Amino acid sequence: MMQERYEPERIEQTVQEYWRETGAARAVEEVSGAVRRPKYYCLSMLPYPSGKLHMGHVRNYTIGDVLSRFYRMRGCNVLQPMGWDAFGMPAENAALANNVAPGKWTYANIDYMRGQLQRLGFAIDWERELATCAPRYYRWEQWFFTRLFEKGLIYKKLGTVNWDPVDQTVLANEQVIDGRGWRSGALVEKREIAMYYMKITAYAEELLADLDHLPGWPEQVKLMQKNWIGKSTGVRFAFPYASEDGGSEEDRLWVFTTRADTIMGVTFCAVAAEHPLAAKAAARDPKVAAFVDECKRGGIAEADLATMEKKGVPTGIFVTHPLTGEKIPVWVGNYVLMGYGEGAVMAVPGHDERDFHFARQYGLPIKQVIDVGGQPFSSDAWQEWYADKERGVCVNSGKYDGMSYPAAVKAIAADLAAKGLGEEKTQFRLRDWGISRQRYWGCPIPVVHCEHCGDVPVPDEQLPVLLPEEVEITGAGSPLARMPEFYETVCPKCGKPARRETDTMDTFVESSWYFLRYCCPDNDRAMVDERVAYWCEGGIDQYIGGIEHAILHLLYARFWTKLMRDAGLFGATRLDEPFANLLTQGMVVAPTFYREESDGKKRWFSPDEVDIATDERARPIGAKLKEDGLPVMIGAIEKMAKSRNNGVDPQSLIDRYGADTARLFIMFAAPPEQSLEWSDAGVEGASRFLRRLWKLVFEHVGKGCVAPTDGKSPLSAPLKDFRRQLHQAIAKVGDDYGRRKQFNTAIAAVMELLNACARLPEEDAMTQGLRQEALEAATLLLYPIVPHICHTLYAELRPGLDAGQQIFPVADAAALERDEVELVVQINGKLRGSLTVPVDAGKAEIEAAALGCEAAQKYLNGATPKKIVVVPGRLVNLVV
C-alpha cells in the first residue's frame, strides 16, 4: 500500500540503502564479452576539502550525477568517480587558527564532506575515491617529476615571489592585501628565489593547435586559452651599445616587437628593474638605484602591475639604433616585465599608446612614422589610428616609406638579419610554469641537493618522499626547512651528506592528472595502467566544473596529459586531449547586506538575519536586521563567500527538504553555465512540485492497476492532443539532457506535462491508460534529477521494476504527427491574428487563406500586399 504523504527523509534513506546493496554506482571495465556497452566517463572537478560542501559543489555534482544517470539509462557503462584535492594553503591556515595538524584537519573534512555527498544520493563509485595528499597518490607524481627532470622538461631558475619582510616568509597573491602581508601588515617586497619550472612553453604550439580539435568545448573557453597562450609573430632584434670596459660595440640590448614596421619611430628603450642594464646603471647612479628599489616594493600580481601608474627613470646608458645609428636613451620602466620576452622593449611613442603617455609624462620625443590617409598627427593627444596596423603605411622611414605593415616587417627583418642583429620570431605570452612552493602542506619535490653532484632526483626505490604529518606551523617560513629529520639526508649518487629540497609542489600539479588515476587508483606498481585506455578512449566524455578554472587548471591538465602521452604511459592508446566535452558551470550567488561601522569598515549580515521590506507590488524597498529592527544596506549580488557572509549552507536545506528538493531547485533555478541566485522561495516551490508529483501518482495508483496505452488504439481528440504533448515532452527532455544540457527547461517541460495530466477531464479506462503512460514516462524523465522519489514512484507504477535500470523514454513518432497547424498572421511584421491550415498546405494555399482571414480584411482595407512572406509552420507576413 502506497504511503499518502511524501516523506523525503524516509524514502531517500531506503533508496540509498538499496543502491548501496546492489552496487548500483560501481563502474567495471567491460573489456570482453558479447554485449559491450559504450563507456561514459563523467568527471566533475574534485573539491578542496575545506570543511563542508558549499552550494557550488552541490551544483557541480548534481549536474554530473544527472548526466551520469541519464547516460546510464541510454545504455552506457558509466564511471562517475570522486576524490579530494587535499593539499593546499587553507589547511595551514586552519592549523594556525585552531592549532590542529593540517593532515588531521584535512582528513576530518574529507570524512564529513563524503557523508554529505552520500546524503545527496550521487551515483559515485566510492571504491575509486582518492585523496591527493595520500602517499599512494603523490608518489607517482614524484616519480613522474624525476622523469621530467631527467628529460630537462623540469628545470631550475630564478623566479619572483611576494616576500613578507616581517614574517620572513613567501606570500601567495591572495595573502597580499593592498600591498601588505595579511598577518604582519608589513609592506610586501619582490624577491628572487630559485624555483623549479615545467617547460610548458615547449608545448605551446600544440596546446594552441589542439584547441581546434575540441568541438565539445565552449568557444569562450577555447578563446581564453588561445589568448592566454598568446602566439604572436614579430621580430627579435638588438640595439648594440658600448660595453663598459672596451668601447667597442659588442654588447647588445635585445628586444622583441610585433610592430617592427614602426622601428624608425623608436625614441627610447625601456628595461625591467631586474634587467642587467638596470643593475649596471643602479651601481653608479643613486637615482636609478632608488627607483629599482622602489620597483621592488609591492607584490607580483599582474593585475596590480598592469593598473599601476607607469613610471621610469633614465639609466644614462645609450644604445645605437640598429638601422639609423641614432643614439637611443635607455630607461628603467616599472611596466616592463622581466618574465616576458626579453625584459626590455623598444618604445615608439608615436604608435603605441602606453609609450605615448610615458613619453609625454617624461618629455621624450614623439615621432610619426605611420600614416593613415593623411590624417593630421599631433603629439598632444593620442588617437586610435596611430596604432592601426591594418591601414597604416610607413612615412618618415627612409627606404621603407609607403610600405604597408607586412611589407615593412619583412623588409626590416631582412635588413636586421643582414647585419646579424635580428630575425623574425614567434613569441608566446605563455610562460613556463613555476611549481615550487615554500609551503608545508603539499607534495615534496623529490630532489636532493648535493655539494658534489648538484641537484639529484630521488631514485624510484626511495619514493615516495614522505611528507611528515606531525609538524609545527608558525606562519613564518616553511616548517620543513626547520625539520632536520626531514631535510638531512645522503646523496643518492655519492652517498655523502646532502640536503633534501624542502619546497613542495603547486597544488595545480595534483589536479593535473587525478582524472587518469581514477581509472586505476589501486595500482601500486605503476602511475597508470591499461584501464586508462578503456575509460579515456576518445577523451573523458564529460568534464564539469567552475568557469573560474577556464584557463589555468584546464591548460595544466591538458599539458600534463601530453607529457604522460610522450612518456609512453598510455601504451598504444593515443590520448592527446584529456577532456572531450567540457561544461563550465556558473557560480552560486546571493544578495549581500551590510552596515558601515564607525571605523569605516563594512559589517556583513547573513541573508537569514535580515527581513526585506517590499512595496505593494513586491518590489524590495529596504531591509532591516531582525535582531534590532534597524535598517541595513542592500549590497550587490555576489558569489557566496565567507567574506560577504552571504553563504547558504546546503546542509540545512538537505535536512529540511531532502536531497531531491535540493537537487531539483539547483537544477531548475538557472541553466548550468549561468550564475545561480539563491532563493528560499524557489526551494519551497521545488518541494511543492515534488509533493504534487507524489500526490498525482498516489491518486492514480489508488484507482487500481492499468496497462499503459500502446499508441495503437484510437483516442478521442483531447486525449490525442495530450498524448502528443506527452511525446513532445519526452523528445524535448532527452534532447535537453543529451545535446543541450539545459536542465531547467527539461524540468519545465515535465511540469507542463504534469499540469496537463492533472487536468485530464474524463476518468474512463482510456484516460487511465494514458495517465499510466504519462506518469511512467514522467518518473523516468525526472529520474536523473530527483532519483530517490522517482525510484519510489516508479516502483509503485511498475511493481518490481528499478527505474534506474530502465531505458530512457523514446518519443513515439506516430504520436507527434498532427494534421492541422496554426500560423501567425503579421501585417508589416506586427502580429495581427492567426489562422489554422492543413499541415501539408502549399504556399499558394497559405497565401490565399491569409488574405482571406479576418485580420487581413481588417488591416488591409482592400489594398493588395506588396509582398507576402510565408514561413512554413510559423507565420505569414503581409507587407503593404
Next chain:
RNA sequence: GCCGAAGUGGCGGAAUCGGUAGACGCAGCGGACUCAAAAUCCGCCGCUGGCAACAGCGUGAGAGUUCGAGUCUCUCCUUCGGCACCA
C-alpha cells in the same frame, strides 16, 4: 590595464536555425475549502491609456542590416569571471 562573458516583467528564467517576447517557477492579488490558520485547489498577473473592445510602448543605451531583430553588425554603459603563489 589586458582577456572572456552577461544584461529580458516585482524576482529566477524561456524563446534551440532571424519568425507569436515573457514558457515553467517564485512573489503578489482575488476566490473556494476551513471556526481559524497552514496545506491544497481555481482564476488573474509586462508597462501606459481605456468601463470595455482595443490601441500604443516594451528584451541595458544609441545607431545599422532585414518583410521581420532579445537573437546579426558597430559604438557606449553596467555587472561578473580570469590574470600565472586561492582552489
